[in-house]
Amino acid sequence: MPELPDVEGFRKVLDSCARGRRIARVEVHDAGVLRGVSTRRLRRDLEGRTFAEPERHGKWLLARTDGPTVLLHFGMTGGLLCCAPEDELAPHDRVTFTLVGGRQLRYRDQRKLKGLWLADEAAVARTLEAQGPDAASVGREEFDEALARRRGTVKSGLTDQSVLAGIGNLLADEILWRSRLHPARPARDLTDGERRRLHTEMRRVLRSSMKADRVPPRPSWLTGHRDDADPRCPRCGTPLQRDRVAGRGTVWCPHCQPAPS
DNA sequence: CACCATGTTAAACG
DNA sequence: ACGTTTAACATGGT
Numbered sequence: 001m002p003e004l005p006d007v008e009g010f011r012k013v014l015d016s017c018a019r020g021r022r023i024a025r026v027e028v029h030d031a032g033v034l035r036g037v038s039t040r041r042l043r044r045d046l047e048g049r050t051f052a053e054p055e056r057h058g059k060w061l062l063a064r065t066d067g068p069t070v071l072l073h074f075g076m077t078g079g080l081l082c083c084a085p086e087d088e089l090a091p092h093d094r095v096t097f098t099l100v101g102g103r104q105l106r107y108r109d110q111r112k113l114k115g116l117w118l119a120d121e122a123a124v125a126r127t128l129e130a131q132g133p134d135a136a137s138v139g140r141e142e143f144d145e146a147l148a149r150r151r152g153t154v155k156s157g158l159t160d161q162s163v164l165a166g167i168g169n170l171l172a173d174e175i176l177w178r179s180r181l182h183p184a185r186p187a188r189d190l191t192d193g194e195r196r197r198l199h200t201e202m203r204r205v206l207r208s209s210m211k212a213d214r215v216p217p218r219p220s221w222l223t224g225h226r227d228d229a230d231p232r233c234p235r236c237g238t239p240l241q242r243d244r245v246a247g248r249g250t251v252w253c254p255h256c257q258p259a260p261s
Numbered sequence: 262c263a264c265c266a267t268g269t270t271a272a273a274c275g
Numbered sequence: 276a277c278g279t280t281t282a283a284c285a286t287g288g289t
Contacts, residue, residue: 001267032285059268075268077286092286111286113268152279160279161269170267215267247280249265265289273281 001214002059002074004135004166004206009213010072010080011056014063014105017082018051021099023065030094033107033115042118046070046097058131058165068118071127075113081106135166136206143199150187154198156246157187167202169248170215170223175202177222177233182257183245189260226251 002010026046028039049065056062061080063070072080077092085104089096095116097105107116119127133142146164150157157163158172167175176183178201181194190198209215217224222240225231231240233253241254 003267006267073268075285076266077268111266111268111284113285150278156279168267247282248267263289266287269284271281271283274279275277 002076002078003168003171003209003215004056004059005171005209005212006079006214007056007059007061007074007166008136008210010061010074011054012213013080013082014051014054014061017103018063018097018099018105019053020050021101021103022050023047023097024100025098027096027098028094029089029096030112032112033094033109035115035117037116037118042095042116045118051099057128057134058161059168060127060131060165062124068120069124071117071119071124072107073114075109075111075115077111078107078109078114081108131161131165132163133165135164135202136210138164138199140196140199143202144192144195147187147190147195147198152187153183153246154181154185154187154190155183155248155250158202159246159248166206169250170226171205171209173226173251174215174221174223175205177252177257178205180256182259183250183252185260222251222253 023046026043031039045068049067052064052066054061054063059073061072063072083104083106085098090108092110093106093108095107132146147157155172158167159169179198181198215223220234225234233240233256236255238253238255240251242251
């Protein structure tokens with residue numbers, strides 16, 4: 001699930017569930033999600049701390065406290081939930097933070113592709129340095145600059161987190177479809193008008209997706225038809241094409257998004 | 262059993 | 276040397 005809108009949803013969960021609350025107890029049910037930190041140190045450094053206002057950059061969630069910061073990345077299957085401590089533990093609940101006042105924050109993840117880091121300010125800065133500007137707030141000049149000097153396809157540029165942070169595979173296809181751009185177009189070849197369209201559509205898609213806390217699989221969106229038996233373009237009815245672009249499964253409309261020459 | 266999946270990244274490539 | 280693409284990661288569904 002997690003692309004920018006999903007992680008923004010997790011930020012809201014963290015904010016409403018834990019902000020201003022003290023951590024009574026940290027439990028690691030599967031240490032496979034801990035990155036560069038032991039269960040012992042996670043507990044020692046966090047128990048007794050109070051969660052502050054959380055931040056998000058791209059697909060990274062920063063759970064700040066009055067001590068160190070927990071960096072969370074959700075891979076393809078992770079999530080953050082606010083539960084009651086007595087709620088039964090789900091099979092993929094990997095780490096739980098029991099808060100003073102009767103709530104429990106849970107990091108749940110099936111595949112364990114990513115996980116949790118414990119970071120001081122310097123480590124937070126190092127992580128964010130490797131990220132491009134946040135896709136939800138990037139201005140048009142910065143967006144243009146990031147894409148125009150890319151050599152590869154426009155899709156690989158959109159989904160490269162060091163170029164632009166937050167866009168994943170589903171979002172990229174949706175944005176390209178709305179912008180009427182073929183995913184395999186070389187990023188450098190886009191005209192100013194095309195790049196402008198891309199930026200506008202990106203912001204538009206992100207705004208609606210963040211409202212839904214996910215990329216909504218609406219019938220009028222490309223995303224709503226990825227898994228159809230006979231997928232057709234919601235705009236013109238042309239059968240959608242599916243292939244590998246930038247190493248990922250990619251869906252586009254061959255009529256609305258003409259192939260590069 | 263083979264192949265697919267919304268994540269990143271080390272290694273391979275040109 | 277450098278940027279881009281591929282293979283690998285852990286796990287489950289089709």
